[in-house]
Amino acid sequence: MHIFDSDTALAEKESRIFDGTVSGNWLVNGNPNGGYLMAIAARAMLLHADRRSTPIVTANYIARSAPGPVQVRVEEISRSKQFNRFEARMFQDGKETIRALGTFADEKIDCRVERYETRAPGMPPVEDCVRVPALPKFTLLDNLDMRLDPACAGWMQGKLADRSEQRGWIRFTQERPFDLPGIFLAADALPPAVFVSQGIAAWVPTIELTVNIRNLPQTEWLRCALRTRFITCGLLEADGEVWDGEGNLIAISRQIAQFRTAG
Amino acid sequence: MHIFDSDTALAEKESRIFDGTVSGNWLVNGNPNGGYLMAIAARAMLLHADRRSTPIVTANYIARSAPGPVQVRVEEISRSKQFNRFEARMFQDGKETIRALGTFADEKIDCRVERYETRAPGMPPVEDCVRVPALPKFTLLDNLDMRLDPACAGWMQGKLADRSEQRGWIRFTQERPFDLPGIFLAADALPPAVFVSQGIAAWVPTIELTVNIRNLPQTEWLRCALRTRFITCGLLEADGEVWDGEGNLIAISRQIAQFRTAG
Numbered sequence: 332m333h334i335f336d337s338d339t340a341l342a343e344k345e346s347r348i349f350d351g352t353v354s355g356n357w358l359v360n361g362n363p364n365g366g367y368l369m370a371i372a373a374r375a376m377l378l379h380a381d382r383r384s385t386p387i388v389t390a391n392y393i394a395r396s397a398p399g400p401v402q403v404r405v406e407e408i409s410r411s412k413q414f415n416r417f418e419a420r421m422f423q424d425g426k427e428t429i430r431a432l433g434t435f436a437d438e439k440i441d442c443r444v445e446r447y448e449t450r451a452p453g454m455p456p457v458e459d460c461v462r463v464p465a466l467p468k469f470t471l472l473d474n475l476d477m478r479l480d481p482a483c484a485g486w487m488q489g490k491l492a493d494r495s496e497q498r499g500w501i502r503f504t505q506e507r508p509f510d511l512p513g514i515f516l517a518a519d520a521l522p523p524a525v526f527v528s529q530g531i532a533a534w535v536p537t538i539e540l541t542v543n544i545r546n547l548p549q550t551e552w553l554r555c556a557l558r559t560r561f562i563t564c565g566l567l568e569a570d571g572e573v574w575d576g577e578g579n580l581i582a583i584s585r586q587i588a589q590f591r592t593a594g
Numbered sequence: 595m596h597i598f599d600s601d602t603a604l605a606e607k608e609s610r611i612f613d614g615t616v617s618g619n620w621l622v623n624g625n626p627n628g629g630y631l632m633a634i635a636a637r638a639m640l641l642h643a644d645r646r647s648t649p650i651v652t653a654n655y656i657a658r659s660a661p662g663p664v665q666v667r668v669e670e671i672s673r674s675k676q677f678n679r680f681e682a683r684m685f686q687d688g689k690e691t692i693r694a695l696g697t698f699a700d701e702k703i704d705c706r707v708e709r710y711e712t713r714a715p716g717m718p719p720v721e722d723c724v725r726v727p728a729l730p731k732f733t734l735l736d737n738l739d740m741r742l743d744p745a746c747a748g749w750m751q752g753k754l755a756d757r758s759e760q761r762g763w764i765r766f767t768q769e770r771p772f773d774l775p776g777i778f779l780a781a782d783a784l785p786p787a788v789f790v791s792q793g794i795a796a797w798v799p800t801i802e803l804t805v806n807i808r809n810l811p812q813t814e815w816l817r818c819a820l821r822t823r824f825i826t827c828g829l830l831e832a833d834g835e836v837w838d839g840e841g842n843l844i845a846i847s848r849q850i851a852q853f854r855t856a857g
Contacts, residue, residue, distance in 0.1 A: 385827050387802055387850050389652050391695050393672050393679060408693060409656050413852075414801070416656060418693070430671060430681070430695065432654050434801055440828035444792075444853060448758060448823040495711060529707075538677070538697055539650055541804060543850050545826045560711040561843055563808045564648050565703040568846055570833075580824055583831055585848050587650050587697075587806050589676075590707060 333507045334474060335516070339371050341378065347405040349375045353423070355398040357516070361468040363396045365537045365586075366519025368421065368429055370512040375403040376417040376433040377511065381410070384438045386511060389541040390431040396423060413437050451574040452556035454480040454498045461487070463499075463522065475520055476504045486526045495528040495559040497521040502552045509548050509581070517553050517573055518542045518584040524559040524569050525590065532593040535567065540586040550576035562590050596770045597737060598779070602634050604641065610668045612638045616686070618661040620779070624731040626659045628800045628849075629782025631684065631692055633775040638666040639680040639696040640774065644673070647701045649774060652804040653694040659686060676700050714837040715819035717743040717761045724750070726762075726785070738783055739767045749789045758791040758822040760784040765815045772811050772844070780816050780836055781805045781847040787822040787832050788853065795856040798830065803849040813839035825853050 338354035357367035369390045377383055401423050408416040414434050421429040454460065460478035479499040485492055501517050503509075509517055519542075523535045554574040559567050571584035601617035620630035632653045640646055664686050671679040677697050684692040717723065723741035742762040748755055764780050766772075772780055782805075786798045817837040822830050834847035 385829055389654075389695070389802065389804070391652075391671075391679065391697065408654075408690065416654065427671070432652070432693065432695065432802070434654065436828070442827045444825050444855065445827075446791075446825040448756075493711075528709075539652065539695070539804070541652070541802070541848065541850075543829070543831065545824065545829065561808065561846065562707050562709040563843060564705045564708075565699070566648055566806070566808065568806065580826060583824065585804065587804075592707065 333505060335503065335507060335513060339374050339512055341371070341375055341403060343378070347379060349403040349405070351401050351403060353396055353398050353401045356470050356474055358468055358470045363398065364471050364516065364519060365390070365392060365540050366516045368396055369431065369519070369540060369542065370515040371401065372403060372419040372421055372429060372431045373433060373515050374512050375405050376419050376435070379405055379407060379417065380415045380435045382415040382435045382437045383511070384436045384440065385543070385545055387434045387541070387543045388431055388515065389539060390429050391539050392429055392537050394426055394428045396428045399423060413440060447580060451554055451578050452498050452572065454554065457500045457552060460500055471520065474504050476502050477520065483527055486530060489530065491530055492527050495524040497524050497527060497557045499555055500552045501555050506551065508551065509553060511544060514544050514573065514582050515542055517555060518571055518582050519586070521555050521557045521571070524557045525562065525567060534591045534593070535588040537586050537588045540584065542582055542584045544582045546579050546581055548575035548581050549579060552576050553581060565590055596768060598766065598770060598776060602637050602775055604634070604638055604666065606641070610642060612666040614664050614666060616659055616661050616664045619733050619737055621731055621733045626661065627734050627779065627782060628653070628655060628803050629779045631659055632694065632782070632803060632805065633778040634664065635666060635682040635684055635692060635694045636696060636778050637775050638668050639682050639698070642668055642670060642680065643678045643698045645678040645698045645700045646774070647699045647703065648806070648808055650697045650804070650806045651694055651778065652802060653692050654802050655692055655800050657689055657691045659691045662686060676703060710843060714817055714841050715761050715835065717817065720763045720815060723763055734783065737767050739765050740783065746790055749793060752793065754793055755790050758787040760787050760790060760820045762818055763815045764818050769814070771814065772816060774807060777807050777836065777845050778805055780818060781834055781845050782849070784818050784820045787820045788825065788830060797854045797856070798851040800849050800851045803847065805845055805847045807845045809842050809844055811838035811844050812842060815839050816844060828853055
């Protein structure tokens with residue numbers, strides 16, 4: 332079994348109450364990645380969904396998560412001809428850590444209009460990009476192979492830029508296609524966009540993350556971009572796009588995070 | 595009392611259970627505007643919040659709302675040094691119509707870094723813009739004075755454009771400053787961005803709307819923009835910005851909506 336599948340596995344203990352484990356394999360600076368946690372919540376909702384297409388999941392990160400046991404409680408909010416909606420709540424040590432809302436659409440919804448007004452973010456081919464090196468408290472980087480556009484990678488050497496944007500390619504280190512849970516992980520995997528302009532002294536804990544998946548990818552590598560435009564009053568947004576290598580839009584995301592600096 | 599205040603007024607019946615009324619004064623094609631409904635939910639959360647700054651509210655529109663009595667039930671999810679978080683649920687005739695998550699920040703949060711990487715959307719002065727005329731089932735337009743940038747207003751005469759973007763000025767028809775509830779209304783008030791490229795045959799019921807307010811406006815008129823980039827599989831996103839007339843960012847929004855056409 333792929334490490335991502337075992338690390339998001341759930342056992343249904345009672346109806347709609349799942350036991351799982353937050354693994355230490357997807358850490359960013361010692362904390363479980365928010366997209367990885369969303370993948371666990373989404374997997375629990377998908378286990379009860381009778382529609383599974385183009386999910387919209389919004390997670391509120393209420394309290395710190397840590398590697399260890401997790402319980403996921405799923406409530407079905409509504410079921411219509413087109414949508415199945417859920418709320419999922421994650422608990423560790425009896426404390427609620429995440430509350431998420433999820434909407435899953437019917438596979439048969441009309442797709443007559445397919446319209447992109449912007450294209451996939453431009454970036455050099457994988458082999459010309461810069462691999463983000465693994466670090467002790469960043470186990471995510473052992474399990475995702477991430478190659479940044481050199482134009483956005485200066486922050487790794489302390490060279491800052493004016494535009495808070497990350498662009499890069501992502502695949503699983505151990506080969507695995509990106510299915511729905513995997514896309515939630517990928518949507519939140521790039522380093523914070525503000526690192527590019529503000530350096531790694533910035534600390535950006537996520538308050539809320541929304542991911543809307545539009546298509547399943549046709550390629551192993553995903554092309555990802557993340558952009559912050561407004562830092563005000565201790566908050567910022569980070570708007571993400573995930574594309575496949577053939578120019579299909581896979582997902583869009585937005586997170587609102589705190590902006591803190593060590594200074 | 596201003597019509598918007600009476601139309602969002604709530605009476606606390608039991609602890610955290612509020613009675614209110616969905617008014618017929620904020621209709622769009624016969625349906626209560628989503629931002630207006632969010633304002634009611636946000637007002638209920640604000641009545642219990644001990645922090646009130648820079649709200650992030652995400653509402654899921656589960657079932658059709660209609661003018662008439664509404665009950666709002668508020669749950670406090672968490673209260674930390676920095677944030678107060680709530681869930682608000684709206685019910686009409688015993689049926690849940692909206693479920694919303696709200697995060698409210700402490701007023702004293704560090705604002706040392708204030709950084710805009712893009713400026714307010716360009717548009718002509720108010721007097722050179724095109725007033726959106728009131729129509730029988732669009733009572734919102736009686737109560738909000740909305741002036742569209744002529745470059746985006748061709749759809750009102752059936753002249754379509756390539757770029758799905760609305761830009762325009764908004765104020766209350768009857769003078770009133772935009773406070774937090776008012777900003778939720780303004781963030782969802784522009785006509786759908788896809789009208790500009792697809793015409794008014796498009797129908798875009800909101801699935802989920804997120805609004806993050808960053809500042810209170812210093813001017814009566816707000817400068818608003820709304821942009822759709824991707825229509826795929828019956829879904830689209832609409833990303834909004836609200837600015838004041840002095841170039842302060844007031845709010846950002848994202849909604850995911852269905853995309854349907856009459857054809």
